[in-house]
Amino acid sequence: MRRSLLLMIFLAAPVFAVQPGEMLKDPALEARARAITETLRCPVCQGESIDDSSAPISRDLRLAVRERLVAGDSDDQVIDYVTARYGEFVLFKPRMTGSGLALWLAGPMMLILGAMIAFAMARSRAKADDMAPINPEEQAELDKILRE
Amino acid sequence: MIIELGHFALILAFTVAILQTALPLWGAHRNDARLMAVAAPAALVQLGLIAMAFGALTYGFVTSDFSLRLVVENSHTAKPLLYKFAGVWGNHEGSLLLWTLALALFGAAAAVFGGNLPATLRARVLGVQASIGVAFIAFMLFTSNPFLRLANPPMNGHDLNPLLQDPGLAFHPPFLYLGYVGLSMSFSFAIAALLEGRVDAAWGRWVRPWTLAAWIFLTIGIAMGSWWAYYELGWGGFWFWDPVENASFMPWLVAAALLHSAIVVEKRESLKAWTILLAILAFGFSLIGTFIVRSGVITSVHAFANDPKRGMFILLILAIFMGGALILFALRAPVLVAKGVFSMISRESALVVNNLLLAVSAFVVFIGTIWPLVAEIFFGRKLSVGAPFFDAAFSPFIIGLAIILPIGAMLPWKRAAGLRAYRPLYTTLALALAAGLLAYAVQTGRTALGPVGLGLGVWVVLGALVDLAGRTGRGSMSDRLSRLSRLPRADWGKAAAHIGMGITVFAVAAMTAWVTEDIRVVRVGETYDLGKYQVTLVNVKDVQGPNYASKMAEMRVTLNGAEVAVLHPEKRFYPVAGMPTTEAAIDQGVFCDLYLVIGDPQDGGGFAVRGYIKPFANWLWGGALLMAFGGMISLSDRRFRVAAGAARHA
Numbered sequence: 001m002r003r004s005l006l007l008m009i010f011l012a013a014p015v016f017a018v019q020p021g022e023m024l025k026d027p028a029l030e031a032r033a034r035a036i037t038e039t040l041r042c043p044v045c046q047g048e049s050i051d052d053s054s055a056p057i058s059r060d061l062r063l064a065v066r067e068r069l070v071a072g073d074s075d076d077q078v079i080d081y082v083t084a085r086y087g088e089f090v091l092f093k094p095r096m097t098g099s100g101l102a103l104w105l106a107g108p109m110m111l112i113l114g115a116m117i118a119f120a121m122a123r124s125r126a127k128a129d130d131m132a133p134i135n136p137e138e139q140a141e142l143d144k145i146l147r148e
Numbered sequence: 149m150i151i152e153l154g155h156f157a158l159i160l161a162f163t164v165a166i167l168q169t170a171l172p173l174w175g176a177h178r179n180d181a182r183l184m185a186v187a188a189p190a191a192l193v194q195l196g197l198i199a200m201a202f203g204a205l206t207y208g209f210v211t212s213d214f215s216l217r218l219v220v221e222n223s224h225t226a227k228p229l230l231y232k233f234a235g236v237w238g239n240h241e242g243s244l245l246l247w248t249l250a251l252a253l254f255g256a257a258a259a260v261f262g263g264n265l266p267a268t269l270r271a272r273v274l275g276v277q278a279s280i281g282v283a284f285i286a287f288m289l290f291t292s293n294p295f296l297r298l299a300n301p302p303m304n305g306h307d308l309n310p311l312l313q314d315p316g317l318a319f320h321p322p323f324l325y326l327g328y329v330g331l332s333m334s335f336s337f338a339i340a341a342l343l344e345g346r347v348d349a350a351w352g353r354w355v356r357p358w359t360l361a362a363w364i365f366l367t368i369g370i371a372m373g374s375w376w377a378y379y380e381l382g383w384g385g386f387w388f389w390d391p392v393e394n395a396s397f398m399p400w401l402v403a404a405a406l407l408h409s410a411i412v413v414e415k416r417e418s419l420k421a422w423t424i425l426l427a428i429l430a431f432g433f434s435l436i437g438t439f440i441v442r443s444g445v446i447t448s449v450h451a452f453a454n455d456p457k458r459g460m461f462i463l464l465i466l467a468i469f470m471g472g473a474l475i476l477f478a479l480r481a482p483v484l485v486a487k488g489v490f491s492m493i494s495r496e497s498a499l500v501v502n503n504l505l506l507a508v509s510a511f512v513v514f515i516g517t518i519w520p521l522v523a524e525i526f527f528g529r530k531l532s533v534g535a536p537f538f539d540a541a542f543s544p545f546i547i548g549l550a551i552i553l554p555i556g557a558m559l560p561w562k563r564a565a566g567l568r569a570y571r572p573l574y575t576t577l578a579l580a581l582a583a584g585l586l587a588y589a590v591q592t593g594r595t596a597l598g599p600v601g602l603g604l605g606v607w608v609v610l611g612a613l614v615d616l617a618g619r620t621g622r623g624s625m626s627d628r629l630s631r632l633s634r635l636p637r638a639d640w641g642k643a644a645a646h647i648g649m650g651i652t653v654f655a656v657a658a659m660t661a662w663v664t665e666d667i668r669v670v671r672v673g674e675t676y677d678l679g680k681y682q683v684t685l686v687n688v689k690d691v692q693g694p695n696y697a698s699k700m701a702e703m704r705v706t707l708n709g710a711e712v713a714v715l716h717p718e719k720r721f722y723p724v725a726g727m728p729t730t731e732a733a734i735d736q737g738v739f740c741d742l743y744l745v746i747g748d749p750q751d752g753g754g755f756a757v758r759g760y761i762k763p764f765a766n767w768l769w770g771g772a773l774l775m776a777f778g779g780m781i782s783l784s785d786r787r788f789r790v791a792a793g794a795a796r797h798a
Contacts, residue, residue, distance in 0.1 A: 017383065018667060019756055020667050020668045020750075020756050021750070038535075038536075039534075039536045041532045041534060047388075047391075047532075047534070049534070088529065088532075089531055089532055091531065091532060092532055092533070092534025092537065093536035093537050094519070094531050094532070094533055094537060099529065100531075103515060103519050103533070104541065106515045107508055107509075107512040107541055107542075107545065110507075110508045110511050110512075111508045111545070114504045114507070115504060118501075122490075122492055122497060122500070123492075
C-alpha cells in the first residue's frame with residue numbers, strides 16, 4: 001500500500017522541462033523555438049524560463065510558441081504574441097524602451113562617467129607633477145643632500 | 149540543557165560584542181591603552197562563545213532533537229549524517245549563526261595576527277568588527293533565534309530541501325560565508341583608517357591579505373555553487389544569473405577590484421581614497437547579498453526565508469553601516485593625500501582601468517538584480533531581468549578586461565618608457581588571433597562566441613606566461629631559470645590567477661557555444677547517436693535510497709564499438725519533502741563531459757532522455773580553482789609572512 005502510494009506520487013510528479021513529444025520535426029524551426037522559449041519566463045514559477053519549467057502553463061506556452069512559428073510568425077512576432085497575453089513580466093530580456101532604457105544604458109553610462117573622472121584626475125595629477133616648481137623647503141633639503 | 153547553554157552563550161556573545169565595540173573605540177579615541185587592551189581578548193572570547201552556540205545547535209541537529217523548532221523544520225531521522233551536519237546551515241537561522249561564527253573567526257584571527265599593527269589601529273579594527281557582530285547577533289536573537297523550543301515536539305521532522313542534500317551544496321555555504329564575512333575585515337580596516345585619518349603603504353600591506361583570503365573563499369564558494377548547479381539541477385547549466393548567485397558575484401567583482409587597487413596603495417601610495425571606498429562597497433555588497441538572500445525580496449529559487457520583518461532589520465543594518473561609512477568617508481577622504489604620481493600610460497593607470505571595468509560590471513549585475521524591484525516601485529511595471537540581459541550587458545566589460553589584462557600586467561610602474569617591452573606580446577596577439585580564426589573556420593555556421601572565447605583565453609594565458617618569462621631578464625637559459633625560481637611568490641600568484649581567469653573565460657564561451665544537446669524518447673534496449681557516441685538505454689530499475697525512492701537507468705555509452713562509460717542517471721522522489729529531483733549522470737573527461745538525464749516515462753512507452761556533450765566543462769571549475777590557487781600563492785608571499793613574523797617577536 002505504502003509503496004503503491006509512493007509510486008502514484010512519483011508518476012504524478014511534474015514533467016521535466018521541454019519534452020521530446022513537443023519538439024518540431026524541422027531542426028531549424030525547433031532551434032528558433034528553443035532560443036525563444038529560453039528567453040521567456042514562466043509566469044508562475046520562481047525565475048525559471050518556460051524551457052526549463054515543469055509547470056503546465058509553461059508547457060502550453062512552449063506549444064503556443066511552436067504553433068506560431070509553424071504558422072510563419074517571425075521571432076519578434078512570437079515574443080509579442082506571448083507578451084500581449086502575459087505582460088512584460090515574461091521577458092527575461094527587458095525591452096529597451098522608456099525606463100528600460102535606463103537599465104540598459106546604466107553600465108555604459110557609468111563606464112563613460114568613470115573614465116571621464118579618472119582621465120580628468122590623471123591629467124590634473126600629471127600637470128601638478130610637471131609644473132610644480134621645487135619649493136624652498138625641498139630646495140634646502142636638496143642642497144643639504146648635495147653637500148654631503 | 150545543551151541547547152540552553154548554546155542559547156545562553158549566544159546572549160553572552162552579544163554582550164561581549166557590545167563591550168568589544170564600545171571600550172576599544174573609546175580607548176583609541178582617548179588614547180587609553182587599558183581600554184584598547186580589551187579588544188584582543190574580547191575577540192577571542194567572542195569566538196569561543198559563538199563556537200559554543202554553533203556546537204550546541206549542531207548537537208541538536210545530529211541527535212535529531214525535535215523539541216527544537218529549527219530541527220523539526222529542517223531535519224528528519226532518516227536523513228544521512230552528513231546532511232544532519234549540513235542542515236545546521238541549510239536554513240535561515242542556522243546560516244546566520246554560521247555567518248556570525250565566520251565573523252568572530254575573522255575577528256579572532258585579526259586579534260592573533262594583528263600584533264604588529266599600531267595599537268590604535270588594531271583597537272579600532274577590532275571595535276568596528278565587533279560592531280558588525282552586535283548587529284548580526286541582535287538580528288538573530290530578536291528575529292531569527294535558532295534555539296527556540298516547541299511545547300509539543302513532533303515524532304519526526306520535515307526533512308531538508310532535497311535539492312540541498314548534496315555534498316557540493318553542503319560545503320558551498322561555509323565557503324561563501326567565509327568570503328562574504330572576510331570582506332568585513334577589509335571594511336573594518338577601511339573604517340579604522342578613516343578614524344585614524346591615515347592611509348599609507350603599510351595599511352595597504354595589512355589590508356591586502358584579509359581581502360585576498362576573503363576573495364579566495366568567495367572564488368571557491370562560487371565555483372562550488374556553479375558546479376552544484378551543473379550536476380544537480382539537471383540541464384547542465386552552470387550559471388543562471390539568479391539573484392542569489394548575483395549576490396555572491398557582486399562582492400567577488402568588487403573584492404577583485406579592491407585587491408588590485410590595494411596593490412597601488414601598497415607599492416605607490418596612490419588611489420588611497422578610491423581603495424577605501426572599494427573596501428566599504430565590497431562589504432556593502434556582501435550586506436546587500438545577505439539582504440537579497442535572507443529577505444526573499446527578489447523572488448528566486450534560493451530564497452528560503454520570506455519574512456518582511458527580517459528584511460526590514462537587515463535593511464536597517466545595511467543603512468546604518470553603509471550610511472555611516474559613506475558619511476565618514478565623505479568627511480575624511482580629503483585628508484588622504486596621494487604621494488605617488490603616475491603618468492597616463494603606467495601600471496597604475498592600467499589598474500585604474502581594471503578597477504573601472506570591474507566596478508562597472510559589478511554595477512551592471514547590481515542594477516540588473518534590483519531592477520525588477522525598482523521598476524515596480526517607481527514605474528509600476530512588473531518585469532523580469534534574466535540571463536539574456538546579463539549575457540548582453542555584462543559580458544562586454546569582461547571581454548574588455550581580458551583584452552587589457554596582458555598589456556596592463558606588463559606596464560612598468562609610474563611611467564612607461566616605450567613600446568619595446570611589448571615585442572613578446574606581438575607573437576601572443578598573433579597566436580590568439582590565429583586560434584580564434586581557426587576555431588571560426590572549423591566550427592562553420594555557429595556564433596562567434598566560441599572563437600572569441602578561445603582567442604581571449606589564448607591571449608590572457610600566453611600573456612601571463614610571457615610576463616613571467618619577461619621577469620627572468622636576459623642571459624643564458626640556466627640564469628633565467630634560476631631567476632625564475634627566485635621570483636617572489638606574488639609574481640607566481642599573479643600569473644596563476646591570470647591564467648585561471650583566461651581558462652575560465654575560454655571555458656564559459658566554449659561550454660555555451662559548442663554544446664551538443666539531444667532530447668528524445670528512448671525505449672529500453674534502444675541505441676541512438678549522441679554526437680560521435682552511441683548510447684544504449686539498458687534498463688530502468690526502482691531503487692530505494694535512505695530517504696528517497698529512485699528510478700535509476702543504466703545507460704551504456706560506446707564509441708565505434710568500444711565502451712566509454714556506463715552511466716546511471718536517476719530520477720528521485722523524496723517522500724517527506726514531497727519533491728522530485730533529477731540526478732544527472734556525468735562521465736567527466738578532459739575535453740568534454742558526457743551528461744545524461746533520465747526523464748518521465750512516456751505514454752507510448754519509453755522514457756524521455758536528455759543527453760549533452762559539454763565541451764571543456766572541467767576547465768571552467770579548474771580555471772576558477774586556479775584563480776583561487778593563485779590567490780593562495782600570493783597570500784604566502786614573503787612580505788606578508790614577514791608582517792606575521794613581526795607579530796611573534798612583538
